[in-house]
Amino acid sequence: MPDDAQNIDPTKPSAEGAPRDHAAAVTPPPRLPRPVPIRRPQPPHTIAGLATSASIAVIATSSSVAKFDLAELGDADLAADVTALAQGYNLDVGMPLVSVLVSAATALGSLVRIEIGGAWIEAPVLWGMMVAPPGSRKTAMAALPKSLLGTIAEDEKTEWIQRREAAAREKRKLEIEWSIYDADCRRAVRKDFPYPEPPARRPDAVVVPIRPGIVIEDSTIEEITERLAGSPRGILAVSDEASTMLARGRNTRALMLQATSAGSLRVGRISRESRELTSFSVSVLTGTQPDRVAGFIGGEDDGLAARFLWVWVSETPSPRIARVPLKLDRLLEVIARLRAMGKGEELVVIPMSEEGIDRLERAMGVWRAEGRKRGGLVQSWYEKAPGHASRLALVLEVLVQARAGEKLPTVISVARIEAAISLIDRLFAPAMAMVAMHIGQDRGERIRSNLIQHLGNNHVERFRARDLRRTHTRLFGTPGQFEDALRALEADGVLSRADRQPGAQGRSPGDYLVNRAKLPAAIVS
Known part of the structure; x- marks a missing residue:
């Protein structure tokens, strides 16, 4: 007997007023349609009707907060290299793109700079920050520069060994000459001979080269300053967890806030003499998890967040194993050429074209207005966006030039400025907005935001709540928190129940x- 029939009282009249018959057949409730399974993530898509000015509220790819079209770089070879990395590591293009750009900036070095107008110069110092959940290959992307710059580092280490051995030989030679001179002086005293001429140099005048190191993972002040003394063109500090390098309260953090200007710096040391650095130039590539962003930045804006080019990844992509070996030969060759192009004793300043200055000036007006509208961390970041764009344009221009040879460009073109502005507007600024929003949200708001992003990114039209939460536990928290987010979106009209029909009994699926x-x-709300 159907469950519904157990609750029928045969003594009560039917709807037509006639007494019910015990033998009367009970009509079963209508069969409910089977739920449609949750759709798998689809290719990148933007929700229709979403405002695109400043690209702040855009939901785009299945894995990141915003989709940057690599064609906007204006460099087909760079786009192909980044695409190959993204496919090989099963990533959205944002993480390998920022990793390659930071590596290229480090290879070029701080002796090549961009001049914007008559009184503004920027060095190619880039800080990249990847915010992504566990399993998103942050570690692989943070380690990528070690592969790209590894050959250069080995070559410079070999050169350093040769120069150190040559300095040691010269020092030993001078020590012998001075020993002979001292002996001659003593003999002159005993026999009343004329005093001999001393050697031209003393042994301590020989400069022993300091060991270079382009990429470092030890972020202590001592290690940073020691490597900079050996690599005055700049170094790259990498870490797969930002808090180990730049946590609030660490002395390294206060020092590193000065590293993007590539100015001179005197670093005092207790155990040894102070170190004079002609160019304190340190690029950074690191990452963290979304839930750790607030603790990393802290409650006050000390300018750290504004110095990063942010990449925000909301979800890990569907598992996929690459079948084709990843080839980096072309990218390695370009990085090596960049290193050669930036090698020299004198500072080289490349001017931005007049058209580029005009274009950047217009973008600065838009960024200023957007920053004032949003305030807080986002406003601070937009204030530094012109510097970010200028440095990006320099790196992009030299990357293009490096494929043709080892001669530096004579001007930074408006095409590279356009590419840099697109990177700011479509990739880095939306991620910065996500950072600010994430810091300002409580746990419930973040779960609601995660749910909205998931629904938009993956083109979901119908889903089963229990299955969705179990599949993405890190995004949607506890069952109670997830239910609160569902009710909030149901009240806003974004969601509606699909499993309730008149007369249906039993537990809702x-x-x-x-x-x-x-x-x-x-999204905007």
């Missing part, structure tokens, strides 16, 4: 329909 027309408003 928890199916929902998504009103995609209302998703953009939910």
Whole structure:
């Protein structure tokens, strides 16, 4: 007997007023439609009707907060290299792109700079920050520069060994000459001979070269300053967890805030003499998890967040193993050429074209307005966006030039400025907005935001709540927190129940329909 029939009282009249018959057949409730399974992530997509000015509220790819079209770089070879890395590591293009750009900036070095107008110069010092959940290959992307710059580092280490051995031989030679001179002086005293001429140099005048190191993982002040003394063109500090390098309260953090200007610096040391650095130039590539961003930045804006080019990855991609070996030969060759192009004794300043200055000036007006509208960390970041764009344009221009030879460009073109502005607007600024929003949200707001992003990124039209939460536990928290987010979106009209029909009995399976027309408003709110 159907469950519904057990609750029928045969003594009560039917709807037509006639007494019920015990033998009467009970009509079963209508069969409910089977739930439609959750759709798998689809290729990049932007929700229709979503505002694109400044690209702040854009939901785009299945794995990151915003999709940058690599064609906007204006460099087909660079786009191909980044695409190969993204496919090989199963990543969105944002992480390998920022890793390659930071590596290229480090290879070029701080002796090549860009001049914007008459009184503004920037060095190619880039800080990249990848915010992504566990399993997103942050470690692999943070380690990528060691592969790209490894050959250069080995060559410079070999050169350093040769120069050190030559200095040691010269020092030993001078020590012998001075020993002979001292003996001659003593003999002159005993026999009343004329005093001999001393050697031209003393042994301590020989400069023993300091060991270079382009990429470092030890972020102590001592290690940073020692490697900079050996590599005055600049170094790259890498770490797969930002808090180990730049946690609030560490002395390294206060020192590193000065590293993007590539100015001179005197670093005092207790155990040894102070170190004079002609160019304190340190690029950074690191990452962290979304839940650690607030603790890393801290409660006060000390300018650290504004110095980073942020890449925000919301979800890990579907598992996939690359079948084709990843080839980096072309990228390695370009990085080596960049190193050769930036090698020299004198500072080289490359001017930005007049068209580029005009274009950057217009972008600066837009960024200033957007920053004032948003305030807080986002405003601080937008204030530094012109510097970010200038340094990016320099790196992009020299990358293009490096494929043709080892001669530096004579001007930074407006095409590279356009590419840099696109990077700011479509990749780094939206990620910075996510950082600020994440810091300002409590746990419930973040779960709601994660749910909205997941629904938009993956083109979900219908889903079963229980299955979705179990598949993405890190995004959606506890069952109670997830239920609160569902109810909030249901109240906003973004979700509606798909499993309730008149007369249905029993436990609800928890199916929902998504009103995609209302998703953009939910994102902005």
